[in-house]
Amino acid sequence: MNLLIFLLGLAALLAGAQLLVRGASRLALSFGISPLVVGLTVVAFGTSAPEAAVTAGAVLEGRGDLAIGNVVGSNIFNVLFILGVSALVAPLVVHTQVIRQEVPLMIAAALVLMALSWDGRIARLEAALLLVLLLAYTGFLAWQARKGGPDASDYAEEMPRSQWDRHWSVQALLVFGGLGLLVLGSDWLVTAAVAFARSLGVSDVVIGLTIVAAGTSMPEVATSLLATFKGERDIAVGNVIGSNLFNILGCLGLSGVLTAQGLAVPAGVLNFDLWVMTAVQLACLPVFLTGRCIARWEGGLFLGYYAAYTAYLILAAQQHEALEAYSQLMMGFVVPLTIVTLAMVLIRRR
Numbered sequence: 001m002n003l004l005i006f007l008l009g010l011a012a013l014l015a016g017a018q019l020l021v022r023g024a025s026r027l028a029l030s031f032g033i034s035p036l037v038v039g040l041t042v043v044a045f046g047t048s049a050p051e052a053a054v055t056a057g058a059v060l061e062g063r064g065d066l067a068i069g070n071v072v073g074s075n076i077f078n079v080l081f082i083l084g085v086s087a088l089v090a091p092l093v094v095h096t097q098v099i100r101q102e103v104p105l106m107i108a109a110a111l112v113l114m115a116l117s118w119d120g121r122i123a124r125l126e127a128a129l130l131l132v133l134l135l136a137y138t139g140f141l142a143w144q145a146r147k148g149g150p151d152a153s154d155y156a157e158e159m160p161r162s163q164w165d166r167h168w169s170v171q172a173l174l175v176f177g178g179l180g181l182l183v184l185g186s187d188w189l190v191t192a193a194v195a196f197a198r199s200l201g202v203s204d205v206v207i208g209l210t211i212v213a214a215g216t217s218m219p220e221v222a223t224s225l226l227a228t229f230k231g232e233r234d235i236a237v238g239n240v241i242g243s244n245l246f247n248i249l250g251c252l253g254l255s256g257v258l259t260a261q262g263l264a265v266p267a268g269v270l271n272f273d274l275w276v277m278t279a280v281q282l283a284c285l286p287v288f289l290t291g292r293c294i295a296r297w298e299g300g301l302f303l304g305y306y307a308a309y310t311a312y313l314i315l316a317a318q319q320h321e322a323l324e325a326y327s328q329l330m331m332g333f334v335v336p337l338t339i340v341t342l343a344m345v346l347i348r349r350r
Helices: 002-031 037-046 049-060 062-088 095-117 124-146 166-201 204-216 218-229 233-258 268-291 298-316 323-348
Strands: none
Touching: 002 037, 002 166, 002 218, 037 095, 037 124, 037 166, 037 233, 049 062, 049 166, 049 218, 049 233, 062 204, 062 218, 062 233, 062 268, 062 298, 062 323, 095 124, 095 233, 124 204, 124 233, 204 298, 218 233, 268 298, 298 323
C-alpha cells in the first residue's frame, strides 16, 4: 500500500508541475511581469505549501524537531539537489536581479535564523518577526513588479499563446490546480516515505532533514526540472531561491507563532545542519558570479555535496565507526579543495 501511495504521489507531482509551469509562465506574460518575479512569488510560495503544512502540523502535534529539520533540510536539498540536477539538464543562466538582490536576501535570512536560534529556541515574538520580514519582502517584489520590474518587457513575445489558455482566469486556474496536485502528491510521498523510515527506527530529526525534506521539496523538484526542460530557467532558479526564503521566513514564522513556548532548536541542528544550510546558501554567490551561469560541472558539484551530506547524516544516525574519518576527510580535504577551485574559477572569469 505504501508503494502504491508513493507512485500515486509521484504521478500527481508530475501533473501538478506541468499545470503550474504552464499557468505561471502564461500568467506572467498576460500581466507583463517577468517569469523571474512569478517564480520568486507565486511558484515559490505555492511549491513551499507542503513545507508549511508539515511544519505547522508537526508543531501542533508537539514534534518541533521534525518542523525544524524539515525546513533546514529542505533548504539544503533545494540548492544542492534541485539546482544541481537542473544544471545537469541544461546550464542555468542566472538573472542579474538574482545575483544582486535575491541571493543576498536568502543569505541574510539564513543569518537571521542562526542569530534567533543561538539560544536554542525561536520565541513566538521572534517567529512573528520572521513573518513580518516575509510580508516586507513580498511587498517589495510587488512594488518592483508594478514598476515593470527588470527586463519585464523582454518576455512579451517570448512564448506563443494557444487558444484555450489565453485568458488570465484560465491561467490562474492552471496555477491553482497545479498547486493542489503538488500539495496532494507531496503529502502522499511523505506519508509513504515516513512509514518506510519509521519501520527502520530512524529519529524525527533525521527523517525531517532527509526524507520529509526531500519529500516536501518534490514540488520544487518537479517544477524546476520541467521549467528547465521548457527553457523557463528564470522560473527554475527563482523557484528555488524564493522557496528557501519562504521556508525560513514563512514556514518557521508560522510554526513559531502557533506555539506559545516557541520552537526548540535541537542541538545537532544548531551545531551542524544550520551551518551547512548557511554555507550552502553562501556558496550560491560565487557559483552564480562565475559567468552568471550554473554550469553542468557546478551542478555535479552540488549533487556530490548533497550525497556527502546525506551520507554524513546516515553515519551519524547509526553512530558508525567510520564517522570520524569521514568528517576529517570532508573538512580537511574536500571542502578546502572546492573553495580553492571556485575561487580560481571566479578570478579567471572576472
